[in-house]
Amino acid sequence: QTKKIAEQLTSTCSYCGVGCGVLIQKEKNGNIFVEGDKNHPSSKGMLCSKGLNLHHTVNDKSDRLLYPQMRYNKSMPLQRVSWDDALERSAAVFKTFIEKYGPNSVAFYASGQCLTEEYYVINKLIKGFIGSNNIDTNSRLCMSSAVVGYKMSIGEDSVPICYDDIELADCFYVTGANPAWCHPIIWRRVEAHKAANPDVKIIIVDPRVTDTCAIADLHLQLNPGTDITLNHAIGRLLIEQGYIDINFIQQHAEGYEAYKAVVFEKSLEEAAHICGLNPNDIRLAAQYIGEAKGFISMWTMGLNQSAIGTNKNLSLINLNLITGQIGKPGAGPFSLTGQPNAMGGREVGGLSNLLPAHRNLNNPLHRQEVQAFWGGKEIQEKPGLTATEMFEALETGQLKAIWILCTNPLTSLPNTRQAEAALKKAKFVVVQEISNKPETLAYADVVLPAAAWAEKEGTMTNSERRITYLHKAVDAPGEALPDAEIICKFAQKMGYNSFSYNNVEEIFIEHTKLTKGTNIDIFGLNYTILKEHRSIQWPYKKHKQNGTKRLFEDKKFYTPSQKAILHAVPDTLTSEKPNPDFPFILTTGRIRDQWHTRSKTGKVNKLNQHIKQAYLEIHVQDAEQLELKEDDIAIITSARGEVRAKVKIGNTIKPGVVFLPMHWGKILGNDLNRANNITNDLLDPISKEPDFKYCAVKVAKY
Numbered sequence: 144q145t146k147k148i149a150e151q152l153t154s155t156c157s158y159c160g161v162g163c164g165v166l167i168q169k170e171k172n173g174n175i176f177v178e179g180d181k182n183h184p185s186s187k188g189m190l191c192s193k194g195l196n197l198h199h200t201v202n203d204k205s206d207r208l209l210y211p212q213m214r215y216n217k218s219m220p221l222q223r224v225s226w227d228d229a230l231e232r233s234a235a236v237f238k239t240f241i242e243k244y245g246p247n248s249v250a251f252y253a254s255g256q257c258l259t260e261e262y263y264v265i266n267k268l269i270k271g272f273i274g275s276n277n278i279d280t281n282s283r284l285c286m287s288s289a290v291v292g293y294k295m296s297i298g299e300d301s302v303p304i305c306y307d308d309i310e311l312a313d314c315f316y317v318t319g320a321n322p323a324w325c326h327p328i329i330w331r332r333v334e335a336h337k338a339a340n341p342d343v344k345i346i347i348v349d350p351r352v353t354d355t356c357a358i359a360d361l362h363l364q365l366n367p368g369t370d371i372t373l374n375h376a377i378g379r380l381l382i383e384q385g386y387i388d389i390n391f392i393q394q395h396a397e398g399y400e401a402y403k404a405v406v407f408e409k410s411l412e413e414a415a416h417i418c419g420l421n422p423n424d425i426r427l428a429a430q431y432i433g434e435a436k437g438f439i440s441m442w443t444m445g446l447n448q449s450a451i452g453t454n455k456n457l458s459l460i461n462l463n464l465i466t467g468q469i470g471k472p473g474a475g476p477f478s479l480t481g482q483p484n485a486m487g488g489r490e491v492g493g494l495s496n497l498l499p500a501h502r503n504l505n506n507p508l509h510r511q512e513v514q515a516f517w518g519g520k521e522i523q524e525k526p527g528l529t530a531t532e533m534f535e536a537l538e539t540g541q542l543k544a545i546w547i548l549c550t551n552p553l554t555s556l557p558n559t560r561q562a563e564a565a566l567k568k569a570k571f572v573v574v575q576e577i578s579n580k581p582e583t584l585a586y587a588d589v590v591l592p593a594a595a596w597a598e599k600e601g602t603m604t605n606s607e608r609r610i611t612y613l614h615k616a617v618d619a620p621g622e623a624l625p626d627a628e629i630i631c632k633f634a635q636k637m638g639y640n641s642f643s644y645n646n647v648e649e650i651f652i653e654h655t656k657l658t659k660g661t662n663i664d665i666f667g668l669n670y671t672i673l674k675e676h677r678s679i680q681w682p683y684k685k686h687k688q689n690g691t692k693r694l695f696e697d698k699k700f701y702t703p704s705q706k707a708i709l710h711a712v713p714d715t716l717t718s719e720k721p722n723p724d725f726p727f728i729l730t731t732g733r734i735r736d737q738w739h740t741r742s743k744t745g746k747v748n749k750l751n752q753h754i755k756q757a758y759l760e761i762h763v764q765d766a767e768q769l770e771l772k773e774d775d776i777a778i779i780t781s782a783r784g785e786v787r788a789k790v791k792i793g794n795t796i797k798p799g800v801v802f803l804p805m806h807w808g809k810i811l812g813n814d815l816n817r818a819n820n821i822t823n824d825l826l827d828p829i830s831k832e833p834d835f836k837y838c839a840v841k842v843a844k845y
């Protein structure tokens with residue numbers, strides 16, 4: 144059927160960090176449909192199942208919030224009010240708490256799905272004008288260990304490679320990731336590269352056999368939590384077998400002797416025993432890496448979402464550094480960003496410990512620069528509350544008010560029942576949302592309807608530092624407004640005049656000015672240039688019209704000495720250990736066709752067909768011992784709560800380990816499918832990222 148196209152607009156997919164280019168076709172009836180944009184360099188016309196169904200989430204407005212709502216007492220129903228009333232009340236309550244209890248009594252909890260301009264104004268408001276650093280986002284649950292890993296090893300949170308390096312590499316070490324499901328379009332490129340070049344080596348490190356393993360030359364099915372042991376063992380073999388790049392180490396790296404000492408603490412056999420692997424397989428991995436001309440390490444949540452996430456990241460980046468596999472074509476450490484704009488958020492400093500343009504909160508000069516630029520209050524040195532800490536502070540009463548936007552913490556936070564209890568205790572809750580489904584709405588004093596993807600304009604940065612402009616294609620329903628506009632209106636109600644932008648591009652331009660002279664310099668960039676070039680990789684220099692593909696080709700890193708730093712990280716697991724009461728290790732993750740808490744993908748029938756409900760993946764031996772059969776309901780219990788899920792039996796997971804998808808929250812008031820009832824809120828001490836991938840549970844037939 145030929146559709147009557149009124150307009151064609153470019154955008155980028157709003158799900159994962161691959162950031163695929165999307166063409167939005169606007170029909171005359173106002174509906175849209177999408178297809179891949181062949182001119183977008185990151186994805187070259189490809190979209191995965193989620194991206195291909197984006198238009199359904201826009202065309203179906205049945206669940207959308209249409210008007211601001213408010214109540215004076217949580218026992219009363221929410222009632223429709225005007226924008227002025229909702230924002231004036233919110234501003235009055237925030238001002239009261241700030242005057243009475245200080246600026247740290249309020250907080251904003253945002254999302255890696257926010258546009259860069261949205262992140263920018265929230266960050267400016269709380270850090271520069273309210274005078275608190277209490278802004279964190281769900282990127283804390285996702286990328287913060289990678290951020291710290293990059294900062295500690297190469298000096299800044301900067302992904303060194305570009306996607307075009309994929310076709311130039313001949314060895315991939317993919318660890319703690321299932322890109323075939325979670326970053327599909329990047330993985331399609333790896334698959335095509337392997338198909339065309341069968342000698343390219345693919346090593347997968349994962350306690351589960353996933354679809355990613357289909358093209359693996361070697362699958363290291365390690366015991367959960369033993370990543371550092373494995374990476375150190377490979378490091379030792381690379382040293383012993385002369386695969387290291389001694390010139391690179393001597394000229395461009397620091398810390399080699401301490402690193403060497405730490406990786407030689409365990410023999411290969413000891414390491415293999417701890418990891419539950421065959422020593423010969425570890426030898427083969429080292430050989431593949433050592434013989435590679437271009438070696439890419441790829442990782443995501445299996446390394447990041449851990450109580451030792453920072454050290455896991457460092458132990459992996461070390462492998463690229465000792466082999467000199469960084470800053471050259473087809474080589475480098477490559478963190479797969481979870482969310483579409485987690486990187487854009489970090490560029491503007493949208494976490495509780497960051498400042499714009501990769502400046503540091505603990506650097507007085509950086510604080511002064513930003514304060515002078517914004518012309519607001521003195522910026523506080525002490526980092527603000529991180530994601531889980533905000534909810535703990537609500538529970539203790541230290542935090543009085545929280546403003547939640549573009550995320551549903553009551554499905555995505557670890558130990559969710561506790562987070563729910565904390566939100567119940569909050570004195571004042573603002574929920575800025577597109578959908579009427581999230582559980583957070585039950586705790587809201589004020590509900591603000593937000594515009595969704597394709598209903599607003601702005602920019603996002605994907606996993607290869609590529610900034611893309613997203614067009615507005617349709618009007619938001621009812622009175623819903625873009626998130627940046629809502630925050631700016633609120634800031635003005637608070638009395639802060641420097642939020643009176645004429646349009647969203649003015650926010651972007653302001654952000655670019657703050658990057659001038661930094662390592663992420665995009666000064667001079669504007670929407671016209673972005674639209675003309677389709678996308679730009681930071682840093683952007685005018686003579687390099689498409690930005691910078693690859694970092695560190697001059698081998699000058701962003702550390703004070705300009706050398707990369709090898710960290711001799713300890714190999715100590717601090718996670719909750721299995722014990723006689725809770726003998727299994729639980730790990731959680733995404734499935735192919737759902738995105739996070741399902742507020743968008745959950746309303747697309749086609750996507751729900753893939754896997755219809757939460758399930759427990761368990762090894763056949765364990766199932767037999769527990770007398771569980773396929774499709775039985777199992778009850779999975781940890782020290783924090785319980786979950787029920789249909790049993791899926793196989794040999795795709797290690798015995799002693801079970802897996803639950805993370806997407807399902809409360810359904811009709813019932814939280815028994817919610818995996819995060821039982822996950823652990825133990826944090827990595829540096830990155831403050833929770834330990835989603837390892838906790839002790841027991842399993843029984845329901």
Ligand code: SF4
Nearest residue numbers: 156158159163191194
């Ligand atoms: Fe969207 Fe990621 Fe799929 Fe690309 S790979 S279409 S960005 S979900």
